[in-house]
Amino acid sequence: MANCECQRYCGHIWAAAENCRMKRTVRKISRSGYQKLAKPLLFRQHPDKAHENMIKTARLLHQMRGENILRVWNYKNPRLEQELLGLKFKNPLGMSAGLDKNFDLPPIAKRIGLGFEIGGSTTAQVCAGNPRPWFRRLPSEKSIVVNVGLANNGITRNIERIQKYPRRLWHDFPLSVSVAKTNNLENASDREAIADYCDSLRQLERAGYAPLYEINISCPNTYGGEPFTTPARLEKLLNAIDDLHLTRPIFIKMPTDKKWLDFAKLLEVADRHKVAGLTIGNLIKDRLALQNPKVLGDNIEGNLSGKPAQKITTDLIYKTYGKYRSRFIIIGVGGVFTAEDAYEKIRAGASLVAMVTALMFEGPQVVGEINEGLVKLLDRDGFQNITEAVGSAHRR
Template sequence: MVDVLSRCSQLVYKKAIKPALFKKPPDYVHETMIQYAQHRELLRLSRILHFMWAYDNPAVLAQKIGSVSFANPIGLSAGLDKNAQLPPICQRIGFGFSTVGSISAEPCAGNPKPWFYRLPKSQALVVNAGLPNDGAARVGAQLDKLSLGITATFPIVASIARTNSARACSEEAAILDYCISAKRLNAVAGVRALEINISCPNTYGGEPFTTPEKLSRLLAALRATHSTKPLWIKMPINLPWHEFQPLLEVACRYNVQAVTIGNLNKNRGEIPSGELPSQVKGNLSGRPTQALSNALIAKTYLHYNDRLTIIGVGGVFNAHDAYQKIRLGASLVELITGLIYEGPQLIGQINRDLVSLLQKDGLSSIGEAIGLDAQAAAQ
């Protein structure tokens, strides 16, 4: 019954709602969606949506990573919920966890708009938001409020980036900026991990912590804040393995728990000419991130599965895409673009179909599937 309702919702989303939304500018849709998603009436309605779409997470989907329990492996990736306004609705539509942010020490207005551009043929978005957010103090207070409610059962990961301003460009200022946010967000009971975003490409000064020496200095400073939360690192996906691997070595040295692989694709070369005008600034999400992310997940799993948990992100539009990332080595999977292209019923559908895929392969838990294809893929 729930499956039928969910498939009907998908049809309605793809045939009626998405075409209407896609006629409006993506920045407008994003803003309006954030406003509506917090509305009390919609939250009430979302109880019905929960009944229609969310999947009653069975034990086969559950995992414990460190001390944190995840009811299912599908999470919202950083960037859609910049100010931690959506966790209640994310839980209702069936996510197993949610990453909020990226959050910086100072409030930031982001880059001049437009921030987003759609590439429907490529199943992608061009993103040039430049880390807009209300700053660690306000987002921390918002998370404190949420902690009283849902976060006991719904893990929240706080993504931290340096403030996108000329002031925070020097290495010293940037490190201080990360540490201020880490201290504030570490104090939020419901935050289960801090994800250090070292790979946001659309900002002042570029990506300053994607060399081993600089990453070491950042992680040493973060360690000195005595954070009690596990650290995750959001990795870039455009580095060749010989530059990516040294960053993983540094992550292991500083006891980082997980690497999120990965961020946006900076290479626009694969987009067919005509679909992406040269004046549109930004980097790619969705399908164009998938192959790069998958290759890095497999290699990282082969070399570091005993030391690092992998969160797989990039181009997940259905259960097959999510399962592929799990079989390549990801323990958890996150998405944004799939949600926008496929609709909010997608999360329940992925979880439901994941159970079928596990059964088909004779596996009795997500844990048994992690990394099964890593060896073959990395050759």
């Protein structure tokens, strides 16, 4: 290598190292700032209001083209990259469905360093959701009680929103659109509900923007309950979806309240259909998953995110991967707050991991912290890259 070329090369490495060190320091300062200042202020607001304000701020930042500043938190490393289903993921950590119901956050999610986003859940018709409040925080349990009932602007407006973003936004930042049935009395029957899912999926196909779809069969807070979490009904829904001949891979958002034998029956159904992946899983219904179930009165409706979801979902991922190996791509969701939490799900069999609650409890710098921590865990265990770690708990 010529001398000046060598100097330039070393310069790049040095700049990258400096960049890494500087960002780590910024993340540390941000963590302490978030815990000591921002979070106490944020947590003084009702969580419904705090969520609304977060979305408004995100929109404003995007209008002002200000989101680039958030790059200061992100962490990049080629060892975290994967190609799955023909899509490039720059790291395995994504945003799970529910935080960004109307697709306001993709530019921010990408800049803070997430590898992908699951937006929605969205429904064929505009959906007002359940009466408020939608959220309650349980700080001592690191959990949020969620009772939104699928409020969103409806698929037509949401597609318009997605189309407004420049296509380059989606470069190595895949968007999955979570589709649910409109939560109203008219869609409580299976026939109408299936037509509702299919309507959304047809519109998404026509628009051609989203490279992945997630079918939310397990939203617990809806009219008629969770209709598609029995094998016979899931079969009906997936038959109808197969008939659409979708060009994009579909994931199923799995329930978390089934005993393994019942869960396995749903997997058998999914296996017979054009299902590429499983998101494991949705909110937790069982309040005994709380360390102190008394923190939540029986009169309070809703289901649990965060820590109570952690072990239940990791166990389901482990068993699913144990039975199906690479047949399904698994997105592990539930109580991921640290690199160790994410890594446990990856070792259990998840290729990707997604979160909601940690972003609120830990702050946005948590994304870079987790990704950096994952690389340290790969080093510890002698893995070259994240792909080697997927399912490694089964190869002990």
